[in-house]
Amino acid sequence: MGEAYIFDRDGTLIEDRHYISSPCMVRPIPGMREKLIRLQRDGAKLFIVSNQSGIRRGYFSRERLMEIDRHMKRLFHPVRFEATFYCTHHPSERCPCRKPSPYFLWKISRIYGFSPDRMTMVGDTHRDRMTAEAFGIRFLFVDEFLSL
Numbered sequence: 001m002g003e004a005y006i007f008d009r010d011g012t013l014i015e016d017r018h019y020i021s022s023p024c025m026v027r028p029i030p031g032m033r034e035k036l037i038r039l040q041r042d043g044a045k046l047f048i049v050s051n052q053s054g055i056r057r058g059y060f061s062r063e064r065l066m067e068i069d070r071h072m073k074r075l076f077h078p079v080r081f082e083a084t085f086y087c088t089h090h091p092s093e094r095c096p097c098r099k100p101s102p103y104f105l106w107k108i109s110r111i112y113g114f115s116p117d118r119m120t121m122v123g124d125t126h127r128d129r130m131t132a133e134a135f136g137i138r139f140l141f142v143d144e145f146l147s148l
């Protein structure tokens with residue numbers, strides 16, 4: 001059985017722009033696409049878990065988020081992401097899914113049948129690290145991941 005890699009989006013897959021609100025703001029992190037292609041060739045399943053509170057804050061619409069999502073995935077072609085989970089809530093809503101809640105990690109584990117010892121989270125912030133720790137899975141900062 002292969003491994004699951006779960007990626008943060010902003011600052012990890014693409015450059016962080018403080019609320020990416022348009023497809024033209026999407027710039028893949030250098031070297032990431034090639035790295036993902038190799039990982040996928042080795043049998044890994046790739047996932048995205050991202051907080052996008054800009055929706056509830058009114059900075060951009062859900063349709064816009066999906067446009068950005070599609071554009072990003074075109075830029076990463078032929079990489080295939082198994083599933084993408086966006087938390088679009090505002091922090092004050094205290095939803096169950098916003099990182100550092102490990103809710104989406106738990107969901108990936110349950111739906112796709114990955115035990116925590118076969119899951120790795122890759123991110124750029126301590127919040128991502130806390131998310132991984134809360135579910136007891138390995139965590140790599142994006143620089144560590146790219147230098148593997």
Ligand SMILES: [Mg+2]
Nearest residue numbers: 008010011124
């Ligand atoms: Mg990030």
Ligand SMILES: [Zn+2]
Nearest residue numbers: 087089095097
């Ligand atoms: Zn949420």
